[in-house]
Amino acid sequence: MGSFSERGRTAAVVVLLLASFMDLMDNTIVNVALPSMERSLHTTAAQLEWVVSGYVLTFAAMLIAGGRLGDMFGRRTVFMVGAAGFTLASLWAGLSSSGTELVVVRLAQGLFAGAMVPQVLGTVQALYPPEERAGVYGIAGAVTGLAAVAGPLLGGAFVSGDVFGLGWRTIFLVNVPVGVLVLIGAFTLVPQTKADHPLSLDVLGTVLAAGGVVALVYPLIEGRQAGWPWWTVGLFALAPVLLAAFVLHERGRARGGRALLLPLRLFGDRGFSAGLTVQLSFQASVIGFLFVLSITVQSGFGFSAWQAGLVVLPFSIAAAITSGAAAALVAKAGRTLVGIGALLQSIGAAWSIEVVAGGSHPSVAGLIGPMAVAGAGLGLVLVPLTDVVLAAVPTDDAGSASGTLSTFQQVGGALGIAIVGTAFFDSVSSSRDLGDAFGVAAWIVVALGLLATLAGLLLPHARPTVTAPNAAD
Known part of the structure; x- marks a missing residue:
């Protein structure tokens, strides 16, 4: 660790966080462009679901293996392979001519992201001793919040502004110049690091x-x-x-x-299993909610993509605010924060049903309240959850447990798209209007949030820890 200069470490972290921002923004920018993709490519409802869930599924499948590949063959090497593949897949996505083609490319994009993202925190851990990592993790958390805010707004601006006449394609093509910068920066500024005793692949x-x-x-x-x-x-x-x-x-x-892919012995611990249940059901609730809401307000009520992005803005801002508060309170009230956060997500979703499916035409202003409440819940869950769950885990298993949480987060998102999206489109095909269909799907969102709330009661009490932010957020 001591062989790297402070300036060199800072430059490397900037490159790594730029890649992380690119991935996170890509994850949040897609929802607002879905109706535009449907009109342009004449996609089926299932293809729209796969555009979102396919990415997170392959990301989840690659996440742990990607980390181990970096430990074995060099984190910079695997990072650059992932970044190059992600950039090329983004270019291909922007040029796709059919829904099937776009789905296939999104699967590839998620796979390469799963190789790239684990190297970010792995390299940070190699460059900084434990006592110096907290500041870097704080910056990484800020990048996560910025991407959450910027994604929907930029997506809405790109699609509504029809930049260069490219419409929704711009949300993918914007990754190309950023990806090239990341590759140049990685080659010139990021040092090669490996694990002293890497775990084998499974x-x-x-x-x-x-x-x-x-x-x-x-x-x-x-x-x-x-x-x-x-x-x-x-x-x-x-x-x-x-x-x-x-x-x-x-x-x-x-x-x-x-070496195991997942630490099965930890599943016998009530607190760890409860944490995984919270992660799975809460992520399914959040991702499924944002998916059907974006389609409903645009295709059902004529919102522009820019207005759809504005709808998500209170959600992102509230999440950023409560994330800061949760970080300060996690050692004293971590389990309580998780339960309150999951409950707020359910309350926000239920409130949105009244606004969207209540019989009157919803507005951006009318959705500020429910979106802010739901977003506040997100910040209260995501920040403390890792610390709370790791409180029940032996120190030697902390890395594997954290990786398992990240994997369950992605799988939960994919299940949320599948379950909530299926209920939504099934209601649409049953001659319901989109507002009513949203109401049916959103009640499932409420139920998933309540499941996370109940599972939160079984979590252990948190202890003060310094953990890396969840790179997969």
Whole structure:
């Protein structure tokens, strides 16, 4: 650590955080462009769901493996491969001519992001001793908040402004010059680091776990449009089989003393399992909510993409404010903050039902209240959750536990799109208007938030820790 100059470390962190910002903004910018994509490419409802959920699924599948590849082959090397692939996939996405093509590219984009993002915090940990990392983590958290605010606003501006006549394509093409800068900066400014004792890859475990999740998500998204044929039932039945095979495989690796993809022994701890339940259900609630809201206000009530971005602004600002407050209170009231945050998400979603599906035409101003309440909940959950969960985890398992939380976060987002989106589009196809369909879907959002609230009651009390911000936010 001492071999790196302060100026050199700062320059490297700037490059790494620029890449992190690019990924985070890409995650938040897409929702406001979905109706424009639908009109331009004549996409199906399922394809719209895959544009969002496909990205987070492949990101989740690659997240832990990406971190281990960086430990083994060099974090800068894997970071640059991920950044190059992400940039090329962004270019391809911006040039896509069909919904199917765009979905395939988004799958690739998520995969490369899953290789790139773990190297950010891994490199920070290699460059800074533990006592100096808190400041860097704070800056990384600020970047996360900035991306959350900038994504919907920039997406709305790009689509509504029809920049260079490219419409929604600009939200992907903007990544190209940024990605080139990241690659040049990484090559010239980011040092190569590796782990002294890297953990081995678990390819079969990754395939089994990802296969189990896909076997659950795929029929949820595609089944409605296909009329729920026999293969949807077959995939639903296959999902628990694959996940059970994954558990048996991991137990076999544990007996052999080999590195595990997920720390199964920790699942027996009530606090850890409760934390994963909170993460899964809360992320499903938030991501599913933002997905159907953006489509409803634009396609159902004629909002422009810019207005749709403004709708999300109170959500992002409130999340940033409560994140700061939660960081100061986590050691004293972490578990309580998580429960209150999940409950606020449910209250905000329920309030939005009254505004959007209450019979009158919603407005940007009318949605400020519910969006601010829901966003406040996000900040109160995400900041303390990692600290609270790690309070129940032995120090040696903290890295694996944190990685598991990140993976469950992404899987929760994909499930939220599948479950909430399916309910929404099924209601639309049943001759409901989009406002009514939003009401049906949003009640599922409320239920998922309440599940996270109840699971939060089982969390352990937090202890003061200095943890990295969740790179996958």
